[in-house]
Amino acid sequence: MTRPRFIVIGADAAGMSAASEARRVNPHLEIIAFDKGNFVSYSQCGMPYWLGGVVERREQLMARSVEGFARRDIHVHVRHEVVGIDTPRQTVRVRDLEGGREFDEPYDRLLIATGASPVEFPLPGRDLEGIFYLDVLEDAIRIDAYLREQQPRCAVVVGGGYVGLEMAENLTRRGLKVALVQRGDQVFHAVDLELAQVLHAELERHGVDLSLGEGILQACGGQDGRVQEVQTNLGNLDADLVILATGVRPNVDLSTAAGIPFGPTGAIAVDEQMETSVRGVFAAGDCAEHFHRVLRKPVWIPLGTTANKQGRVVGRNAAGGQAKFAGIVATAVAQVFSLGVARTGLNEWEAKAAGFEVETVLLESTDQAGYMPDAEGLTVKLVVEMRTGRLLGGQAVGKRGADKRVDVLATALYASLTVTQLEELDLAYAPPFNSVWDPVQAAATRVRRHGPAQSSS
Amino acid sequence: MTRPRFIVIGADAAGMSAASEARRVNPHLEIIAFDKGNFVSYSQCGMPYWLGGVVERREQLMARSVEGFARRDIHVHVRHEVVGIDTPRQTVRVRDLEGGREFDEPYDRLLIATGASPVEFPLPGRDLEGIFYLDVLEDAIRIDAYLREQQPRCAVVVGGGYVGLEMAENLTRRGLKVALVQRGDQVFHAVDLELAQVLHAELERHGVDLSLGEGILQACGGQDGRVQEVQTNLGNLDADLVILATGVRPNVDLSTAAGIPFGPTGAIAVDEQMETSVRGVFAAGDCAEHFHRVLRKPVWIPLGTTANKQGRVVGRNAAGGQAKFAGIVATAVAQVFSLGVARTGLNEWEAKAAGFEVETVLLESTDQAGYMPDAEGLTVKLVVEMRTGRLLGGQAVGKRGADKRVDVLATALYASLTVTQLEELDLAYAPPFNSVWDPVQAAATRVRRHGPAQSSS
Numbered sequence: 044m045t046r047p048r049f050i051v052i053g054a055d056a057a058g059m060s061a062a063s064e065a066r067r068v069n070p071h072l073e074i075i076a077f078d079k080g081n082f083v084s085y086s087q088c089g090m091p092y093w094l095g096g097v098v099e100r101r102e103q104l105m106a107r108s109v110e111g112f113a114r115r116d117i118h119v120h121v122r123h124e125v126v127g128i129d130t131p132r133q134t135v136r137v138r139d140l141e142g143g144r145e146f147d148e149p150y151d152r153l154l155i156a157t158g159a160s161p162v163e164f165p166l167p168g169r170d171l172e173g174i175f176y177l178d179v180l181e182d183a184i185r186i187d188a189y190l191r192e193q194q195p196r197c198a199v200v201v202g203g204g205y206v207g208l209e210m211a212e213n214l215t216r217r218g219l220k221v222a223l224v225q226r227g228d229q230v231f232h233a234v235d236l237e238l239a240q241v242l243h244a245e246l247e248r249h250g251v252d253l254s255l256g257e258g259i260l261q262a263c264g265g266q267d268g269r270v271q272e273v274q275t276n277l278g279n280l281d282a283d284l285v286i287l288a289t290g291v292r293p294n295v296d297l298s299t300a301a302g303i304p305f306g307p308t309g310a311i312a313v314d315e316q317m318e319t320s321v322r323g324v325f326a327a328g329d330c331a332e333h334f335h336r337v338l339r340k341p342v343w344i345p346l347g348t349t350a351n352k353q354g355r356v357v358g359r360n361a362a363g364g365q366a367k368f369a370g371i372v373a374t375a376v377a378q379v380f381s382l383g384v385a386r387t388g389l390n391e392w393e394a395k396a397a398g399f400e401v402e403t404v405l406l407e408s409t410d411q412a413g414y415m416p417d418a419e420g421l422t423v424k425l426v427v428e429m430r431t432g433r434l435l436g437g438q439a440v441g442k443r444g445a446d447k448r449v450d451v452l453a454t455a456l457y458a459s460l461t462v463t464q465l466e467e468l469d470l471a472y473a474p475p476f477n478s479v480w481d482p483v484q485a486a487a488t489r490v491r492r493h494g495p496a497q498s499s500s
Numbered sequence: 501m502t503r504p505r506f507i508v509i510g511a512d513a514a515g516m517s518a519a520s521e522a523r524r525v526n527p528h529l530e531i532i533a534f535d536k537g538n539f540v541s542y543s544q545c546g547m548p549y550w551l552g553g554v555v556e557r558r559e560q561l562m563a564r565s566v567e568g569f570a571r572r573d574i575h576v577h578v579r580h581e582v583v584g585i586d587t588p589r590q591t592v593r594v595r596d597l598e599g600g601r602e603f604d605e606p607y608d609r610l611l612i613a614t615g616a617s618p619v620e621f622p623l624p625g626r627d628l629e630g631i632f633y634l635d636v637l638e639d640a641i642r643i644d645a646y647l648r649e650q651q652p653r654c655a656v657v658v659g660g661g662y663v664g665l666e667m668a669e670n671l672t673r674r675g676l677k678v679a680l681v682q683r684g685d686q687v688f689h690a691v692d693l694e695l696a697q698v699l700h701a702e703l704e705r706h707g708v709d710l711s712l713g714e715g716i717l718q719a720c721g722g723q724d725g726r727v728q729e730v731q732t733n734l735g736n737l738d739a740d741l742v743i744l745a746t747g748v749r750p751n752v753d754l755s756t757a758a759g760i761p762f763g764p765t766g767a768i769a770v771d772e773q774m775e776t777s778v779r780g781v782f783a784a785g786d787c788a789e790h791f792h793r794v795l796r797k798p799v800w801i802p803l804g805t806t807a808n809k810q811g812r813v814v815g816r817n818a819a820g821g822q823a824k825f826a827g828i829v830a831t832a833v834a835q836v837f838s839l840g841v842a843r844t845g846l847n848e849w850e851a852k853a854a855g856f857e858v859e860t861v862l863l864e865s866t867d868q869a870g871y872m873p874d875a876e877g878l879t880v881k882l883v884v885e886m887r888t889g890r891l892l893g894g895q896a897v898g899k900r901g902a903d904k905r906v907d908v909l910a911t912a913l914y915a916s917l918t919v920t921q922l923e924e925l926d927l928a929y930a931p932p933f934n935s936v937w938d939p940v941q942a943a944a945t946r947v948r949r950h951g952p953a954q955s956s957s
Contacts, residue, residue, distance in 0.1 A: 056936070067949070086869065086871070086931065086936075088869075088929070088930060088931055088936075089869060089871055089872075089931050092872065092931055092932075097872065097873060098871050098872065098873070099873070103871035104871060205930075336926075346929070347929060347936050348926065348927070348929045348936055348937075349926070351936050351937065352923075352924070369921075369924035370926075371926045372926045373926070374926045374927060374928045374929075375928060375930075376928035376929065376930045376933050376934075377930055378930060378932040378933070383932070383933065385928045385933075387926070387928070412543065412545075412546060414543070414546055414555050414560035414561060415546075415549065415554065415555065416554060416555070416556070444904075446904065446928050446933040446934070447901075447903065447904035447907060449928050450904060450907070450908050450927045450928055450938075451907050451908060451911050453925060453926050453927055453928065454908050454911040454912055454915070454925055454927075455911055455915075456926075457915075457917075457921070457924070457925055457926065458911070458912075458914075458915035458917065460914075460915065464826075464914070466809075467809070467826035467914070468910060468911055468914055469793075469805065469806070469827075469828045469829045469830070469831045469844070469910050469913075469914065470805070470831060470907045470910055470911075471831045471832060471833035471842045471844070471903050471906050471907055471910065472545070472803070472804060472805045472831075472833065473545060473662075473832075473833045473834055473835060474543070474545055474546050474549055475549075475835040475840070476833050476835070476840065476842075476903040477833075477903070479513070479543075479545075479804050479805055479808050480805075480808065481907075492524070
């Protein structure tokens with residue numbers, strides 16, 4: 044009797060979580076993963092910290108090796124690109140990127156974990172040396188080599204999302220003068236403007252030349268073929284290194300060519316079990332849609348935590364189970380120099396865009412009891428549905444404890460709690476850790492008192 | 501028309517939360533509070549940090565003054581002891597501790613917030629100078645004066661609960677050599693032995709002479725009437741300062757004399773609205789019972805956070821509302837030198853004592869991504885109901901982030917989540933803040949995989 048075969052396209056967080064979980068649940072399954080890259084199972088989120096010298100060795104980012112997977116009877120083939128999926132025949136077409144050979148592999152269950160890639164935009168001068176995206180580990184290796192070999196002194200980072208912020212910090216740490224160029228009126232659109240403004244001040248305090256309302260138009264180089272400056276709508280910026288952190292899009296070409304539909308977000312549409320419209324074919328991670336528990340509809344918010352969770356669901360289902368993905372509440376956190384900034388659920392403009400009538404509160408508080416000498420400022424914002432008092436989202440920024448407050452709010456959102464219930468939470472209190480009412484509870488109290496949403500108790 | 505009158509016995513956290521909330525809800529109410537002490541509305545939990553010199557000035561512990569309350573039409577009389585309650589006549593008998601005068605005051609609604617006091621035990625030598633409890637601010641002032649005037653060099657702290665641990669740390673900070681004497685086999689019984697052992701090592705690393713299985717038998721002094729040493733079952737300890745941190749009991753003499761019953765815990769029995777068996781008479785804070793959401797029955801766990809919450813409920817009800825106290829999940833946190841230790845719900849022995857069949861997991865993890873150079877060890881323990889997979893409790897200890905994980909677990913407990921649901925939480929991840937699976941989720945996964953409790957999804 045032949046073993047049922049589970050093929051995984053893409054050895055990223057989603058793919059390898061699925062492979063690992065499938066193996067754990069079903070020792071009998073044959074599990075094969077193909078990845079067009081050179082590396083397997085590493086922390087993409089750790090790359091900026093390796094580039095900044097915080098993480099000393101690249102190998103520390105590696106969670107598990109091809110050999111490590113092989114010992115668990117999971118066969119990973121790197122430098123092997125899947126170039127076609129034949130769903131009626133249940134085969135994938137694989138190209139060995141070293142030999143160029145192509146071959147078909149049959150599957151019983153298939154996972155598409157092709158991830159996301161940077162949005163390429165037509166930038167004159169893009170081919171100059173010293174202009175990089177930071178997507179896969181190969182990119183990080185190239186950036187590191189350029190930093191060591193060319194010793195650039197001034198960098199322009201284009202885009203103020205996670206990657207842009209983390210690269211601005213880590214290039215500064217590595218001794219470069221950094222300009223951060225952002226098209227809109229704030230960095231980190233995941234939070235509302237009031238919180239982003241705290242980040243703006245922090246960036247400038249650490250010497251980052253932040254420019255809002257600025258877009259890059261062209262890159263210019265010298266005779267050596269290396270970038271020297273960038274032109275923007277506002278002027279010219281010296282740049283012997285450029286990081287384009289302008290966002291990503293889901294990789295759906297392969298799935299679309301195979302007739303597997305993407306949803307309204309542009310990512311692959313999946314059901315609760317992470318199955319696509321083709322039976323036995325799953326999608327997970329940055330190429331798939333993510334069900335949003337607050338909006339009650341699919342969104343596309345590519346993050347490693349979600350990829351891991353969706354991967355595990357696929358792994359169990361590929362192994363014959365009936366697992367369901369519970370959905371996300373769109374939680375995120377980033378370090379920006381000495382500040383942590385975090386958010387969960389819907390921010391104010393997202394909530395309004397979704398048609399909610401909201402009450403919001405912005406509370407300036409402290410992470411410890413106010414009388415403790417090391418207490419640091421902590422700003423908390425809550426977004427609450429006016430009619431019901433239900434929490435829709437929360438944000439926090441501060442030197443310490445923003446992540447803690449947002450994790451409490453993320454747990455509260457998972458359980459659909461109201462602000463009144465937030466006030467009732469029995470959170471840990473001692474002067475070095477909190478006020479007697481945690482800032483999220485103090486914020487909840489303000490909403491309850493001032494908003495029309497009255498408590499039931 | 502006379503104003504309805506709300507009398508509060510005890511101007512502590514519960515009493516003054518009630519008074520403040522009642523005023524907010526009902527501007528018409530007459531509100532009067534009596535307290536036999538000299539101070540109103542201060543942070544008891546902050547006292548050890550003032551004694552340690554962390555908090556510079558005593559005034560920083562004061563939340564609001566008698567004058568501040570008066571401006572809000574709340575009349576606080578300190579140095580006034582309520583010595584009797586006549587429930588049929590709806591009056592309290594008040595003694596002015598300065599003049600000695602006694603008088604009756606009628607009430608429409610009454611709150612008993614008499615708090616808790618140290619358990620006095622018959623200790624030979626108790627009357628020597630230099631032996632203190634740390635209960636009210638007056639105690640802290642006496643200890644501070646003794647520290648400044650007598651310059652004691654070696655202290656014995658009896659009891660390893662919150663107060664004992666915080667005093668051991670803060671007296672060490674103030675330059676004293678500290679011996680911590682604990683009857684049982686561990687400090688901080690709120691957590692299980694595995695976590696307490698981490699605290700034992702930390703205490704010793706900071707020079708605290710920890711002695712387990714040791715009980716104090718007698719205190720001995722010199723001709724100056726000051727304590728010099730204590731005798732224990734294990735020998736003699738030099739001591740020119742002794743802190744007795746051997747626990748507290750609820751102050752129920754006044755209520756019992758008035759025929760207001762206490763419950764099985766020894767604290768005043770209350771219903772969901774914090775009303776005693778006598779209509780219109782409420783009790784809250786350290787003298788009252790506290791409904792435990794996991795055990796589904798009243799317990800007595802005196803803590804400032806609970807006192808504040810119960811006080812607010814009483815305030816709204818005294819003002820004519822119908823508020824209910826949602827109950828506690830027994831969350832607590834303490835700082836022990838460089839470690840935070842926190843817990844929520846039931847620990848292993850509490851769960852077993854309550855008749856639960858449990859699965860537990862102890863996970864050694866890190867507070868940040870493991871490859872970050874500043875990542876610190878974090879130990880997490882979960883206690884889970886075997887049959888259902890429902891979380892019953894959690895504990896954590898580490899240099900950073902124990903409070904965060906326990907606050908997530910406290911929120912999960914409030915919402916009665918299972919370990920499978922814990923795994924589904926969308927918690928904030930970036931390498932400086934977490935691993936891609938938070939330690940509480942990694943622990944939940946272990947329980948799910950190894951325990952008989954299988955997930956529904």
